[in-house]
Amino acid sequence: MHADYIANPLYDNNPFIEALPPMLAGKDLIRALASIPPYNDNDRDRSAGERLQLLSSLYEYYQPLSMTIDLYCEVYTALQHCYGQYSVQREAAALQNDYALMRGSASAASIGGGNSFSVIGVSGLGKSTALQRVLSLFPQVIEHAKYHGQNFYCHQIPYLVVQTPHDASIKALILDIYLQIDGLLGTSYQRDALARRLSIDVLVSQLNLIVRSNHIGLLVIDELQNICYRNRETGTRFLNFLVQLINGTGVSVCMVGTPRVLQILQQEFRSARRTTGLVYDRLANDKEYSLLLHGLWHYQYTRYATDLTAEMQNWLYRKTQGIPDILVKLLYSAQKQAILDGRETLDYEIFESAFLKNLGMVSEYMSELSQAPLVKNAPTPAAEPPVTQRKTTAITGDDLRLLLKRAKRSGTSPVIAYTEYIKGEVTL
Known part of the structure; x- marks a missing residue:
């Protein structure tokens, strides 16, 4: 679809955020989902x-259900977090560095800023279905032509969904990402990579460049529990790749799996630190x-x-x-x-x-x-205990900007403010 810009007072002059559909709340969100x-x-x-x-x-x-509302909040927050760091100067610098890295004349730079979260729940709970319903509210490809009267030719992929390979192969995952992009844009990333027989290191560097140049906002990695069916070293290597991808591109990542994957996520500090866990038991x-x-x-x-x-x-x-x-x-x-x-x-x-x-x-x-005891919405255990216990402040109201200011002053996660805003009129 062609970009239809709607001004967002929280992100001035950001075409990628203004091209996203406005945030829904209350009964409007329920009807849409x-x-x-x-x-x-x-x-x-x-x-x-x-x-x-x-x-x-x-x-x-x-x-x-309440899980669907939580997911909508997380997805919208992740997209805004990713695109909120975009600027012309930063994009140009990142693309130049990635190109130099592919040619071996530069060291890897950490862009960071990506927002990652996990969705963990028992099989049959409806995690993938809920994500499909949430993602259906966003266009998968947005074409930009003019912004504020100036030529602005590029395309934007708000989200991309891939599955964890059965053997947790990083190369297979990258090729699957290329295939998904090729299907959306008519490019030939996968065919070129196979023809040139690129090494894993080159594929990873190339992936950073492709993700940034195609303005991918959220990468959904489904069936993450597949990393548990190999040895622990393979699973750790796969998670380290995701951390490197977040650092190198600033893309937000959503990891979806069954409780089996918690044993690896919790053991790997870097992965747990970057993941706000949505853990759901049966209803x-x-x-x-x-x-x-x-x-x-x-x-x-x-x-x-x-x-x-x-x-x-x-x-x-x-x-x-x-x-x-x-x-x-x-x-x-x-x-x-x-x-x-x-x-x-x-x-x-x-x-x-x-x-x-x-x-x-x-x-x-x-x-x-x-x-088994029923544990509803159990949080992922913290990777590292906080030094001081911070008092949680209730965030209530119906003005999003005011809610975010209150959250910032109280040291509360902005996701809580978004959640309260979205759940406004919803009564389950």
């Missing part, structure tokens, strides 16, 4: 084949889980509708242990089985049968989860 497929009670009168096809609506439904059986379940329960395609009782909600929670992916699959499987065998209604018997038939392989895992 939600995905509510159409539904009509008359659909239950359709043929069995048609109703089986309509069951896919369960997978299309998305109810924003508790509370208002948030009830909101999700009631939304999904609405999509009934059996011939006869079934009311959701408190007893049924508690039973479903015990079966799924608050994992959204398991809940959706159980509702889908139960309805499919009820339609196919002619029962055409949802009850405990059909749910139990569907669970054993389609989700039996995770029953042992669900049993283990039921015995």
